[in-house]
Amino acid sequence: MPANLPPQYLELEQSYRKAKSAEEKLRLLREMLACLPKHKGTEKIQAMLKTKISKFQQQEEKRKKKGGRSAFYNIEKKGAGQIVIVGPPNSGKSTLLSLLTNANPLIKEYPFTTRMPQIGMMRFEDIWIQLIDTPPVSSEYMEPWLGSIIRYADLALLLVDLSETQVLEQIENTKRLLKEVKVSLQGFIERDSESKIAKIPTILVGTKLDLPKAKETFELIYQLYKDKFPLLTTSITSLKQDDKFKKRLYWELKIIRVYSKIPGKPPDLEEPYVLKKGSTVSDMALKVHKDFAKKLKFARIWSQNKYKGQKVPKDYILNDKDILELHI
Ligand SMILES: Nc1nc2c(ncn2[C@@H]2O[C@H](COP(=O)(O)OP(=O)(O)O)[C@@H](O)[C@H]2O)c(=O)[nH]1
Ligand SMILES: [Mg+2]
Numbered sequence: 001m002p003a004n005l006p007p008q009y010l011e012l013e014q015s016y017r018k019a020k021s022a023e024e025k026l027r028l029l030r031e032m033l034a035c036l037p038k039h040k041g042t043e044k045i046q047a048m049l050k051t052k053i054s055k056f057q058q059q060e061e062k063r064k065k066k067g068g069r070s071a072f073y074n075i076e077k078k079g080a081g082q083i084v085i086v087g088p089p090n091s092g093k094s095t096l097l098s099l100l101t102n103a104n105p106l107i108k109e110y111p112f113t114t115r116m117p118q119i120g121m122m123r124f125e126d127i128w129i130q131l132i133d134t135p136p137v138s139s140e141y142m143e144p145w146l147g148s149i150i151r152y153a154d155l156a157l158l159l160v161d162l163s164e165t166q167v168l169e170q171i172e173n174t175k176r177l178l179k180e181v182k183v184s185l186q187g188f189i190e191r192d193s194e195s196k197i198a199k200i201p202t203i204l205v206g207t208k209l210d211l212p213k214a215k216e217t218f219e220l221i222y223q224l225y226k227d228k229f230p231l232l233t234t235s236i237t238s239l240k241q242d243d244k245f246k247k248r249l250y251w252e253l254k255i256i257r258v259y260s261k262i263p264g265k266p267p268d269l270e271e272p273y274v275l276k277k278g279s280t281v282s283d284m285a286l287k288v289h290k291d292f293a294k295k296l297k298f299a300r301i302w303s304q305n306k307y308k309g310q311k312v313p314k315d316y317i318l319n320d321k322d323i324l325e326l327h328i
Pocket of ligand 1: 087090093096107108109208234235
């Protein structure tokens with residue numbers, strides 16, 4: 001007997017495949033079960049869903065009992081990307097958040113002032129990017145849920161204070177401590193948070209460049225890490241006006257903005273669609289509307305320096321700031 005799954009179920013299933021957290025997966029599985037028509041043809045699917053739900057419930061129970069290291073915390077993604085700020089105590093994490101976003105975290109000259117993740121939205125040109133400030137990575141104490149937050153971010157910034165004498169130790173220590181919670185900060189890689197050790201694309205950021213000796217320290221870090229991490233510097237005094245910093249964060253998120261245009265009308269330049277770098281015309285169509293992807297006949301494109309309304313095939317790879325007119 002055919003299962004005849006309703007479209008709502010198929011949509012939920014798609015979201016389930018993309019879901020990042022166990023919590024979200026559990027919620028989606030429950031919704032899938034709820035909207036599944038209950039007849040003979042769906043018995044197998046019902047059973048499969050129930051098995052998965054109970055598996056996730058058990059995991060959740062265990063986590064709650066164990067507490068400690070494996071505690072779970074997940075911050076809902078907003079905007080075009082989620083960037084987590086990590087580093088040793090006093091490295092300038094909260095300062096960076098307050099300079100780049102509307103958030104107002106507590107900033108003090110003593111360590112461990114930030115106990116909960118602080119969230120802020122950073123405006124970059126025509127999009128918003130979510131930044132999360134976190135409590136310190138330290139061998140003295142580490143919030144048990146810290147790993148779970150970093151794991152699901154799209155990008156991490158590893159901050160180190162360039163006026164510290166022990167910067168190299170701090171970089172290596174931070175990486176080691178995070179490895180213990182199954183997070184590997186890596187520079188030039190594709191992200192992979194599915195495996196046991198989550199590999200997170202990371203920018204190494206030297207802070208407090210205004211302080212004495214900071215430039216020399218950065219030079220040293222640059223020589224040692226330039227092949228391993230993208231590198232940036234900041235300071236309270238320069239960051240406000242520094243659009244290059246934001247641009248680099250955007251670049252390392254590996255996303256593009258594409259504007260949609262309805263035939264015969266001017267393009268909508270207010271609200272870009274945000275896609276992964278490497279996305280095609282078909283991916284854009286799917287993002288605009290799932291029917292568009294199926295019905296798409298051709299597309300016309302306007303780009304920064306090449307196209308002015310030419311036709312492009314469905315598998316054409318889009319660039320940042322392309323304007324796309326979908327014909328169905
Ligand atoms: N001179 C200087 N001080 C900074 C800079 N960034 C942060 N600080 C100071 O360093 C201390 C720790 O900063 P904070 O943002 O709370 O660090 P966190 O513990 O990593 O969140 C505070 O006293 C800040 O004012 C900077 O760029 N230059
Ligand atoms: Mg702080």
